[in-house]
Amino acid sequence: MVAYVVRRLLVSAVVLVGISMLLFTLLQLMPGDPVEMMIDPMSFSGDRAAAIARRREQLGLDASLPIQYVRWAGEFLQGNLGFSYSTSRPVAEVMVERLGPTVRLMGTALVIGLLAGIPVGILAALRRNTLVDYGAAALSLVAISVPSFFVALLGIYVFGLKLDWLPTGGMNSVGGGGLVDSLRHLVLPAGILGLALAGPYVRYARAAMLEVLGQDFLTTARSKGLSRRRVVGRHALHNALIPLVTVVAIQIPVLFAGAVVVEQVFAWPGMGRLALEAVLARDYPILLGFVMAIAVLVLLCNLLADVAYAVIDPRIRL
Amino acid sequence: MALSKAAIAALSVLVLATACSGGGGTTGDDDGGDGDGGNSRDAAVQLYQPPRGFSPLLAPIGPDQLIAQLHWDALVSVTAGSEYGPRLAESWEVSPDGTTWTFHLRDDVVWSDGEPFTADDVVFTYNLYANPATGSAYAGKFATVSGAAALADGSADTVAGFQAPDDTTFVIQLDQPNVALIDELVQPTLAVLPEHVVGELPVDGLAENPFFREPTVGIGPYVFQRWVTDDQIEFHANPEYRTELGLDRVFAQHLTTDAAMAQLETGEIDFAQVAAPDVGRVEGIDGVTLHRAEGAGVMALHTAHDSGKLADPRVRQAIMYAIDREAIVEEALAGEAQVVDTLAHGPDWAVPDGLTHYGHDPDKARELLAEAGWDPATEVRIEVVPGQRDRDTTVTIVAAQLQEVGINARVQNYQAAELSASLADRDFDLLISSYGLFTMDPASMNSRLTCATIGGPNISGYCNEELDRLLAEGIATSDQAERERIYAEAQRIVNEQVPIFVLYVPNTLAATNDRLQGFELNPSAVDAFWNAADWSLGG
Numbered sequence: 001m002v003a004y005v006v007r008r009l010l011v012s013a014v015v016l017v018g019i020s021m022l023l024f025t026l027l028q029l030m031p032g033d034p035v036e037m038m039i040d041p042m043s044f045s046g047d048r049a050a051a052i053a054r055r056r057e058q059l060g061l062d063a064s065l066p067i068q069y070v071r072w073a074g075e076f077l078q079g080n081l082g083f084s085y086s087t088s089r090p091v092a093e094v095m096v097e098r099l100g101p102t103v104r105l106m107g108t109a110l111v112i113g114l115l116a117g118i119p120v121g122i123l124a125a126l127r128r129n130t131l132v133d134y135g136a137a138a139l140s141l142v143a144i145s146v147p148s149f150f151v152a153l154l155g156i157y158v159f160g161l162k163l164d165w166l167p168t169g170g171m172n173s174v175g176g177g178g179l180v181d182s183l184r185h186l187v188l189p190a191g192i193l194g195l196a197l198a199g200p201y202v203r204y205a206r207a208a209m210l211e212v213l214g215q216d217f218l219t220t221a222r223s224k225g226l227s228r229r230r231v232v233g234r235h236a237l238h239n240a241l242i243p244l245v246t247v248v249a250i251q252i253p254v255l256f257a258g259a260v261v262v263e264q265v266f267a268w269p270g271m272g273r274l275a276l277e278a279v280l281a282r283d284y285p286i287l288l289g290f291v292m293a294i295a296v297l298v299l300l301c302n303l304l305a306d307v308a309y310a311v312i313d314p315r316i317r318l
Numbered sequence: 319m320a321l322s323k324a325a326i327a328a329l330s331v332l333v334l335a336t337a338c339s340g341g342g343g344t345t346g347d348d349d350g351g352d353g354d355g356g357n358s359r360d361a362a363v364q365l366y367q368p369p370r371g372f373s374p375l376l377a378p379i380g381p382d383q384l385i386a387q388l389h390w391d392a393l394v395s396v397t398a399g400s401e402y403g404p405r406l407a408e409s410w411e412v413s414p415d416g417t418t419w420t421f422h423l424r425d426d427v428v429w430s431d432g433e434p435f436t437a438d439d440v441v442f443t444y445n446l447y448a449n450p451a452t453g454s455a456y457a458g459k460f461a462t463v464s465g466a467a468a469l470a471d472g473s474a475d476t477v478a479g480f481q482a483p484d485d486t487t488f489v490i491q492l493d494q495p496n497v498a499l500i501d502e503l504v505q506p507t508l509a510v511l512p513e514h515v516v517g518e519l520p521v522d523g524l525a526e527n528p529f530f531r532e533p534t535v536g537i538g539p540y541v542f543q544r545w546v547t548d549d550q551i552e553f554h555a556n557p558e559y560r561t562e563l564g565l566d567r568v569f570a571q572h573l574t575t576d577a578a579m580a581q582l583e584t585g586e587i588d589f590a591q592v593a594a595p596d597v598g599r600v601e602g603i604d605g606v607t608l609h610r611a612e613g614a615g616v617m618a619l620h621t622a623h624d625s626g627k628l629a630d631p632r633v634r635q636a637i638m639y640a641i642d643r644e645a646i647v648e649e650a651l652a653g654e655a656q657v658v659d660t661l662a663h664g665p666d667w668a669v670p671d672g673l674t675h676y677g678h679d680p681d682k683a684r685e686l687l688a689e690a691g692w693d694p695a696t697e698v699r700i701e702v703v704p705g706q707r708d709r710d711t712t713v714t715i716v717a718a719q720l721q722e723v724g725i726n727a728r729v730q731n732y733q734a735a736e737l738s739a740s741l742a743d744r745d746f747d748l749l750i751s752s753y754g755l756f757t758m759d760p761a762s763m764n765s766r767l768t769c770a771t772i773g774g775p776n777i778s779g780y781c782n783e784e785l786d787r788l789l790a791e792g793i794a795t796s797d798q799a800e801r802e803r804i805y806a807e808a809q810r811i812v813n814e815q816v817p818i819f820v821l822y823v824p825n826t827l828a829a830t831n832d833r834l835q836g837f838e839l840n841p842s843a844v845d846a847f848w849n850a851a852d853w854s855l856g857g
Contacts, residue, residue: 032735040377041741042753043506045458045765045774046450048742055453058523087370087548088526097548153576161583168580171547174362174569174587267577269547277368282735 001310005303012299019295020076020288024069027284034085034282035061059085072288081292082285084278091289094274101171102270105190105263106255110248112194113201118244120198121205125213126232136202143199148192148258152265155188169267189266193258197251204247208240215239242313249305253298359566359855361834363589363847364581368549368572372542373530374509375446377455380844383506385570387847388540388553389533390509393421393440393488394500396842398849400614400664400757402500406435406510406537407488414796416495421488428558429512430536437482442513444480444490445469446524453525458774459502464491495794497801498761505755505762507845510537539851540568564836564854582606588834591843592827594654595707600829609839611826612656614755616663617712619700619819622744624779627696634816635676636686637748640723641716642678647822650711655822660813661766662805663823664757667798670806673813683723692724699730701749703737712821713750741777749777752824755842760805761793767817780817 035055039048056062060071075082081091117140124136160168166188167173173181212218213236221231260272271290278286365381372382372389387395394410397403407421427435446452448460449469460466465478479491490499515535519527533542540553540563549572555563573581578590583603592600592608600608619637621628628634647655656663659673698720702713713729720727727748732740740746756762765771768789769781788808795801812818828846830837836852 030735031739032733032737033739034735036738036742037735038377039455040738041777042751042775043377044455045771046454046456046461047458048774050450051453051455054450058526087531088528089531089548094548101547156580160580164584167586168584169573169577170571170581170586174360174550174571264574265577267571267573269549274548280734 001307005307008303008306012303015299016292016295017073020073020292021069023288023291024072025065027287028065030282032282034284035059037282038085076292081289084286085283086281091285094286095271095289095293098269098271098274101268102256102259102263102272104171104186105193105268105270106252106259108186108190109193109197110252110255112190113197114248116194117198117201118205121202122209122237122240124202124206125209128210133206136206140199140202143195143202147261148196149261149265151192151196152189152262155192156265159188169265171268189262189268193255193262196258197255200247200251201244204244205240208243209236212236212240238312242309245308245312246305249301249308252301253294256294256297359564360569361565361567361589361853361855362569362571362587364578364587364591365549365570365572366575366578366591369551369570371531372533373525373527374511375452375454375456375525378506378844381570381572383844384847385542385551385553386509387507387538387845388568388570388850389536389538389542390511391427391537392503392507392509393423394503395507395848396504396614396755396758396840396845398611398838398840400841402504402758403848406440410500412497412499412796416497416794416796417492419490419492419499421490423486423488424560425486426560427537429514430541430556430558431512431515431534432558433512433514433535434485435510435512435537436485437488438485439513440488440510441476441480441482442517443509443511444488445476446511446516446521447508448477448480449521451522453523455525456508458771462492462494462496464493496761497796498759498764498793501759501761504758507848512537539563540565543567546571559851561851563851568850568853582829582831585831585833588831589837589846590829591846592829593706593708594651594824594827597652597654597827603829605832606829607832609828609830609837610654611839611841613823613826613843614664614757614841615753615843616658616661616756616818616823617655617709617750617752617821618661619716619748619750619821620746620778621748621819622746622779623781623817624744625747627698627747630690630692631815632686632690633692634819635814636683636690636692636723637720637725637819638676638816639679639683639686640719640725641676641819641821642719643676643821644678646712646715649715650708651822651824654825654827656825657822658820660809661754661818661820662756662760662763662809662812663820665759667802668760668805668809670809673809680719680723687724694724694726696726698725698727699747700727701730701732701737701740701746703734704731708824709750709752716748716821744779748819750821751777757841760808761789763808763812764789764793767812778817782811782815782817785811785815 035052039051039055041048060068072082083090084094120136124133127133156168159166167185171185218231218236221235256271259270260276263270263272264276274286275290278290365384367379367381369381369385370379372386374386374390391406393405393407394402395405406423406427408424410419410421412419423437429435447454447456448463448466450457463477463479465474468474469477481489483489512535519529536542536556539556539559541556543552543554546552551570553568555566575593578587579596579599581587582590597608600606643657647653647657659675662668700713700717702709704710717727717729754762765775767776767780767785769786772779772781785808788804792801792804792808795804826839826841826843828839833855835854835856838849840846840848
């Protein structure tokens with residue numbers, strides 16, 4: 001298994017190099033120029049062309065694309081992700097600062113999604129073609145198809161404005177506040193993101209469970225006279241979990257993407273908003289840092305899913 | 319099963335750990351953490367874009383200009399009455415020939431670290447503004463100061479025309495007369511920097527120096543304390559401030575308009591800028607006051623004159639007649655704007671009687687187009703950066719109304735990043751943009767309409783020799799009656815030639831929670847925190 005993991009990591013490194021090169025090229029193809037934008041003709045007074053040239057040189061943007069890439073990659077390998085164009089802050093510092101809030105939001109949402117989705121999915125499978133099943137199917141359909149920005153705005157309106165139970169945005173009250181305050185701010189965004197996640201989880205859990213329930217070894221287990229509880233809880237669930245682990249692991253990067261919208265609506269100071277702002281400002285170093293981080297995350301999560309397979313299912317030998 | 323339990327447990331721990339770490343740390347001391355946070359002498363204000371920092375040398379963005387008024391201070395700024403108001407300078411005068419400006423500074427001001435503020439700080443800072451090597455966005459403003467050219471070409475280290483004869487006097491010596499120089503100093507408000515701190519930093523590229531992200535010394539009423547997150551800043555009352563302050567802390571946070579309106583309603587924030595379409599909603603909120611002032615800037619369409627597409631003034635007049643500006647103000651801005659017929663729409667003495675009013679008159683527009691031999695096949699793009707409701711509605715209406723008179727107009731969406739490039743390439747037909755303070759002195763049109771500023775703030779590339787001559791004369795003349803005559807003539811040219819299509823002057827709108835007292839709305843939206851020193855909490 002160790003050899004397998006090492007081999008996978010090496011392949012991942014090669015993939016990352018490919019991704020970074022592609023990304024570097026694509027970013028430059030985006031219409032709009034960060035330096036032109038920084039030195040805004042509307043408000044700049046003086047020799048603008050000279051100022052643009054000066055700033056370009058300062059940022060190393062006067063070099064050719066391959067040279068820029070080699071410089072960037074060299075710094076990247078030494079752990080230096082560069083500096084934000086718009087604020088001149090180190091990219092790594094900005095990203096670490098934003099990672100905490102995002103992990104807090106994502107983590108809670110994931111827990112909510114799993115706790116709400118999987119039991120409901122399993123229950124739906126066990127009570128197949130009953131009201132419970134139909135109800136679960138309907139709810140998961142709603143969770144999947146109603147866009148989260150809409151639910152978010154609705155949540156703000158109902159719980160924030162009309163009932164005044166929860167804050168309408170942000171991660172903390174102004175000036176901090178304690179644990180209770182943090183949790184109150186977390187409820188709406190994490191709850192909404194979590195429920196959106198729960199939708200697919202219900203379906204995956206139900207499908208996986210049904211597939212397992214129909215298999216011969218469960219008939220065998222039942223015929224051995226095992227209690228229903230033991231059949232479902234031990235034999236069926238255990239096997240149904242295997243595909244679910246993959247789904248959950250692979251979905252983690254997707255979560256980051258979904259968070260962009262929720263973070264924006266709830267003024268949550270996380271990575272998603274950072275990325276969006278960086279796109280609008282053409283802040284290449286931040287964008288590169290962000291996308292590379294997502295790429296690493298995708299590769300790691302896929303690896304994790306495969307390794308988890310082996311741990312859960314002894315039949316799979318890596 | 320065991321694995322997933324462990325995973326869930328691990329995740330929960332992680333979540334709780336981050337939840338605890340975020341808010342705790344430095345501020346968990348003073349309250350239990352419920353409600354609108356912090357103690358009763360804290361205020362929270364909205365920034366409508368993420369702030370970049372405290373560098374006054376960079377090309378300005380709104381949020382930076384706002385937070386600069388908390389942390390820094392300037393010689394003069396715009397007052398609530400649209401006049402030049404004293405700040406660090408108590409008074410000023412200009413010599414009759416318009417070449418010497420003398421500012422008399424307050425003698426009771428100290429920096430937040432206790433060092434006295436003197437005229438040397440001003441000389442030091444203005445040298446930075448005038449020096450392109452710092453990355454300053456304002457070198458062009460000071461090009462006519464004696465010795466500025468010598469600094470730019472490297473033959474001098476400082477600008478000879480900035481002098482401090484004593485600790486409380488600052489003098490600007492000009493090579494060419496400019497009786498309206500002060501207008502340049504308030505658009506935008508130019509902060510003064512502490513020489514004893516900033517003087518230690520390298521001059522080259524100073525504008526981007528990390529010092530300005532976390533400045534250690536300030537001079538305004540509320541000085542930078544820390545970045546709570548990278549779009550929220552905590553300010554503390556400046557212990558050395560010259561008057562007693564009503565607040566302990568101010569938090570400035572970036573919030574989108576929607577989020578800000580919600581937080582205004584729940585009382586989470588005390589100040590927010592208001593978009594015209596939200597006026598009705600804000601007026602309906604208990605405990606929130608809507609502030610309204612006649613605006614100072616314009617919303618206008620700009621064309622690249624050198625492209626030649628709209629070169630015939632009759633075509634430009636036709637466009638003005640084709641657009642029903644009154645209806646747009648009602649439709650897109652809920653009536654929260656004025657329609658004007660010239661760029662510098664104030665002060666009163668500078669707007670002559672008898673200017674042509676471009677009311678909605680499609681027949682006249684068609685007539686003018688026919689006279690000019692307009693080819694209906696010529697496509698006219700209306701360029702817009704979408705995302706602001708009033709602007710988006712406006713361009714849609716304009717496009718429809720231009721089509722009605724036979725102009726093949728269509729709306730083209732841009733991203734902000736693309737826009738700068740097409741501005742630089744002068745590749746736009748009717749670009750909608752808002753800017754400026756045009757109510758204090760008619761010299762405010764100089765930067766937008768003179769040949770010398772093409773490639774800079776004259777984004778349209780408009781050049782009219784007769785207008786140029788008048789505008790140059792206008793800033794060289796100190797006799798008020800004479801200036802009135804000069805500008806009457808200049809305004810008539812602008813009114814008739816339509817170098818810029820002025821659509822409307824949006825009202826400046828803001829909302830405050832009634833607990834915030836002493837807030838006085840400034841007609842210049844980016845100067846909203848100009849009297850933060852007078853803020854207090856009550857109610």
